[in-house]
Amino acid sequence: MKDARVAFGGVRALDGVSLTVQDGQLLGLIGPNGSGKSTLLAAISRMIDLSSGTLTMEGRDYTNAPAHLANALGIARTFQTVRLLRTMSVLENVMLGAQAEWVRRGPLATWLWLSRARREEKRARRAAQQALERVGLKDLGRRHPQELPYGPARKVEIARALACEPKLLLLDEPTAGMSQAEREEVGILLSELSKDGLAQVLVEHDLAMIQRVCNRVVALNFGQVIAEGLPAQVAADELVREAYLGHRDAGMEASAPMMEIGRQ
Ligand SMILES: Nc1ncnc2c1ncn2[C@@H]1O[C@H](COP(=O)(O)OP(=O)(O)OP(=O)(O)O)[C@@H](O)[C@H]1O
Ligand SMILES: [Mg+2]
Known part of the structure; x- marks a missing residue:
């Protein structure tokens, strides 16, 4: 800068x-x-x-x-306040950070590129799981953000930023x-x-x-x-x-x- x-x-x-x-x-x-x-x-x-x-x-x-x-x-970032999607699981929230093409492309393009999208999703899932492990939350992937205490929720945000490596x-x-x-x-x-x-x-x-x-x-x-x-x-x-x-x-x-x- x-x-x-x-x-x-x-x-x-x-x-x-x-x-x-x-x-x-x-x-x-x-x-x-x-x-x-x-x-x-x-x-x-x-x-x-x-x-x-x-x-x-x-x-x-x-x-x-x-x-x-x-x-x-x-370049990845975390925010000053917690910004997690309540309708998604912790793992899915972290997957959003994994730059998954299937998220960026939207449903129609995903349908057209189905096999590739599946591979992408697998990759994103693996990256997200690794990121959760890195911040010490490997067993919390299936939970929802609102079920987590404040401290772990903030760590999920760090994981989301780390998921895109x-x-x-x-x-x-x-x-x-x-x-x-x-x-x-x-x-x-x-x-x-x-x-x-x-x-x-x-x-x-x-x-x-x-x-x-x-x-x-x-x-x-x-x-x-x-x-x-x-x-x-x-x-x-x-x-x-x-x-x-x-x-x-x-x-x-x-x-x-x-x-x-x-x-x-
Ligand atoms: N979206 C915005 N619209 C108008 N003014 C803004 C906006 N965002 C920040 N500012 C102003 O810009 C200045 C810098 O704000 P900034 O949020 O970057 O400070 P900060 O150092 O992060 O403060 P804090 O420690 O309170 O988080 C402040 O005067 C703030 O009021
Ligand atoms: Mg600030």
């Missing part, structure tokens, strides 16, 4: 952001509420248009590509609302994915988690990058501390074991 700008009416949600994520890098993205973190993920995954700037994936410009092409290039995974506060034990599990999962070479951007308000799992951190404020570097450096940065203080009454202690900033 180079010099990206996004405006909503008069609000400059992204104001000249440049960012690169390497293979295997787990990049933490922090910043106070409304600083542009979710907008950044939406821009990278082509869910919203840039007003200027460019997007490239492995050297290929996809600034104006449709969202499904960004996905085909290997992405090269870049964008996570918008994946552990918000989870128990401490669940947060730690997700932290370990993200570290393992990073060791396997997956590039990740993690939006997270829990600075302790950021310091534990991320190898680089970018801090945003008012749509601009205000600090960038190693987690401890960024947490100690004067501008970052001021940005958070401007949004909170209380002070900020980067070293606090379970620091929650902003959204609860």
Whole structure:
């Protein structure tokens, strides 16, 4: 992403952001509420248009590509709030992420391509099952999302994003609302994915988690990058501390074991 700008009416949600994520890098993205973190993920995954700037994936410009092409290039994301389809099983929800052609083509084309569609469906089912195993939910595929507690439901979303075997995974506060034990599990999962070479951007308000799992951190404020570097450096940065203080009454202690900033 180079010099990206996004405006909503008069609000400059992204104001000249440049960012690169390497293979295997787990990049933490922090910043106070409304600083542009979710907008950044939406821009990278082509869910919203840039007003200027460019997007490239492995050297290929996809600034104006449709969202499904960004996905085909290997970019997957999770959302800040749970978005699972209640009428489908957990496994089927995850299969939706597997980029199955039989889902994209629709029923008529699927009928015309029946044998191929069957193969595709099998492949998607296998990928979805593997993704569920990866997040530690292999026995929950037949259940429905509304039967799951909140923490596992959020993990299903991570599985759905993993099911297309992405090269870049964008996570918008994946552990918000989870128990401490669940947060730690997700932290370990993200570290393992990073060791396997997956590039990740993690939006997270829990600075302790950021310091534990991320190898680089970018801090945003008012749509601009205000600090960038190693987690401890960024947490100690004067501008970052001021940005958070401007949004909170209380002070900020980067070293606090379970620091929650902003959204609860
Ligand atoms: N669809 C939209 N229409 C209008 N304004 C929007 C829209 N989405 C975001 N904004 C505005 O853009 C700015 C950045 O919002 P964004 O959601 O990216 O922040 P954020 O850093 O993810 O915040 P949070 O920590 O609360 O999730 C905010 O001022 C927000 O009000
Ligand atoms: Mg957000």
